[in-house]
Amino acid sequence: MSWQPRVVIVDDHELVRSGVRTSLGDAVHVVGEAGDIAEAVDVILDTNPDVVLLDVHLPSGTGGSVITQVAAEGNEAKFLALSVSDAAEDVIGVVRAGARGYVTKTINGDELASAIVRVAEGDAVFSPRLAGFVLDAFATSEPTPVDPELDQLTNREREVMRLLARGYAYKEVAAKLDISVKTVETHASAVLRKLQLSNRHQLTTWAAKRKIV
Numbered sequence: 199m200s201w202q203p204r205v206v207i208v209d210d211h212e213l214v215r216s217g218v219r220t221s222l223g224d225a226v227h228v229v230g231e232a233g234d235i236a237e238a239v240d241v242i243l244d245t246n247p248d249v250v251l252l253d254v255h256l257p258s259g260t261g262g263s264v265i266t267q268v269a270a271e272g273n274e275a276k277f278l279a280l281s282v283s284d285a286a287e288d289v290i291g292v293v294r295a296g297a298r299g300y301v302t303k304t305i306n307g308d309e310l311a312s313a314i315v316r317v318a319e320g321d322a323v324f325s326p327r328l329a330g331f332v333l334d335a336f337a338t339s340e341p342t343p344v345d346p347e348l349d350q351l352t353n354r355e356r357e358v359m360r361l362l363a364r365g366y367a368y369k370e371v372a373a374k375l376d377i378s379v380k381t382v383e384t385h386a387s388a389v390l391r392k393l394q395l396s397n398r399h400q401l402t403t404w405a406a407k408r409k410i411v
Contacts (some may be wrong), residue, residue, distance in 0.1 A: 203248040203318035206230040208238040210257050221307030238264045248318040254281040254288045262295030278317045286331040293332050298399045299323030320398045322365045333406045350392045358385040363405035
């Protein structure tokens with residue numbers, strides 16, 4: 199069996215958590231569940247999952263509170279928001295808190311499992327409409343004709359950077375640019391190093407602010 203991300207499901211409705219678990223089947227390894235913020239933080243810190251599937255609205259607050267509290271403890275779990283809401287303020291709020299993706303509950307089990315794996319591997323995952331909210335929110339109104347940081351990158355590194363910032367997986371970038379996955383990984387490492395960024399999520403934010411995605 200292929201690698202399975204370890205997942206915690208956070209939703210205040212037990213029936214929803216059960217349905218999500220069933221829909222995911224054996225594509226992931228569910229290591230815990232929680233129904234509110236305090237329980238979620240405890241479960242995440244106890245189980246140290248790869249990905250937390252996080253509802254945006256919880257009885258005691260927002261999903262963003264879970265992200266900030268877990269991050270404050272030094273835990274590096276990745277968060278994928280799963281919500282009935284596709285409102286811009288919900289999407290932007292949880293992404294600003296640190297979520298790496300946002301999908302709505304209209305998604306099917308196979309698509310959700312794929313999204314979880316992609317987030318676990320470092321991708322940012324959004325539907326096209328929701329991605330637009332994020333890009334608009336982080337975009338600046340001022341032109342940036344001279345950008346010393348961007349000027350550090352080679353033409354190929356810029357191509358790789360733009361595709362990665364748009365949420366493409368390494369294999370997809372490789373196919374689009376007709377290069378090997380290993381070459382993509384090499385360019386990606388160089389991009390993050392030169393821009394002094396730690397991960398793909400930060401890269402997406404960086405690129406969105408410059409309107410270059």
